[in-house]
Amino acid sequence: MNSGAxxxxxxxxxxxxxxxxMQNAQxxxxxxxxxxxxxxxxxxxxxxxxxxxxxxxxxxxxYEAEQKASVVAAYRxxxxxxxxxxxxxxxxxxxxxxxxxxxxxxxxxxxxxxxRKSGEPVQLVYVVATTKxxxxxxxxxxxxxxxxxxxxxSELSSLARQGADVLADAxxxxxxxxxxxxx
Numbered sequence: 001m002n003s004g005a006x007x008x009x010x011x012x013x014x015x016x017x018x019x020x021x022m023q024n025a026q027x028x029x030x031x032x033x034x035x036x037x038x039x040x041x042x043x044x045x046x047x048x049x050x051x052x053x054x055x056x057x058x059x060x061x062x063y064e065a066e067q068k069a070s071v072v073a074a075y076r077x078x079x080x081x082x083x084x085x086x087x088x089x090x091x092x093x094x095x096x097x098x099x100x101x102x103x104x105x106x107x108x109x110x111x112x113x114x115x116r117k118s119g120e121p122v123q124l125v126y127v128v129a130t131t132k133x134x135x136x137x138x139x140x141x142x143x144x145x146x147x148x149x150x151x152x153x154s155e156l157s158s159l160a161r162q163g164a165d166v167l168a169d170a171x172x173x174x175x176x177x178x179x180x181x182x183x
Contacts, residue, residue, distance in 0.1 A: 007108035054148075127140040
């Protein structure tokens, strides 16, 4: 399978997971829904790359291995909480893959739309990277042309410079607050 096709498969796996979450969150219960979407995120995202882009690559590179792991785990919790809050209930939406093309630094850009029952579709563009070991995963998402990683960097970079522990703690608190607000 070529890299473009592999990237499309990854994005469609995420969309299938989100559709399943929307349809089954109530039956899964809070913990089951969280576990389910966390597994989907683990299977479709390249979280170290997304985390690095979201806090600043040079800051991320400066962390020790344990610190990187802690920050990536906290960012994962943040991503999972966001998906639960946005898609943890039935919604009148669907996802549509539009196409794929070569992206920056060997990545593949997968263009999709979130189609709403009413209103204009939301453009979702996924930047999918392949790691040195051949793993393919989402490294950034753009909503209507705005990079999620760049948007997050503006709010997280100052925390990241204060240290990995400060950043991980802040991300875990944000994830917990999103979960509370979604209930």
